[in-house]
Amino acid sequence: MRVLAIGCHPDDAEFGCFGTLARCVARGDEVYVCGVTNGSGGSMTLEPDEIAAIRVKEAEKAAKVIGAKEYFNLGVYDLYVDSNNRDTIDKLVDVIRYTKPDMIFTQNPDDYMRDHIETSLLAFNASFIATIPNYKTKYPHTPVVPAIFYMEPVGVGDFRPTEFVDITDTIELKTEALKCHESQYGWLSAHTGNDAFSGNRALNQSRGKQCGTTYAECFSRCMQNQRMNTYRMLPEGR
């Protein structure tokens, strides 16, 4: 299986699906990670380009921790994600044409932050466009419209998961990857008033209880034409 995670900001894919991606790597999948923004908004003290340079490096390091083959960043500035921007669409289409994913993990279309919503739309759109031969970019079209699994959004009250993945064996690797985002620990705590890293672990623990294990990540599957199939794609059991 070929797997591509499309997170909005550097660290979003980490929070939402890195336990699952680590399991995908363990079963022999080719795993790729792509960030849409460069993280330019994630600091109280540094200038946008200064913090962006740090954050893209942190995300590259995090992707290496779980054994991803490659990390991509589309370089969009935080708070400017626009799913109709042709340049951004083309960049993501080429990441998809290059990585040829069978399945994509991305942001949930219902989310508290506009950048996340736009990223979700962008992933949905670009992964369809990537299959159209007459849409010309650097790489040739891919034949398959990939499945999409939407990650659990932060703090959305009515998120309804349809899929659970046991990440008990990879939770420590996920935590190690999250810790690569050193610059964000203070920022997230200052901005949200709580410790986002341990909050995510608690969320995975509570999702684990719901499906009879210790830690789990959950997703809702995109149930649109050509996105469905007859077999389980996500890692099974523990």
Ligand SMILES: [Zn+2]
């Ligand atoms: Zn984000």
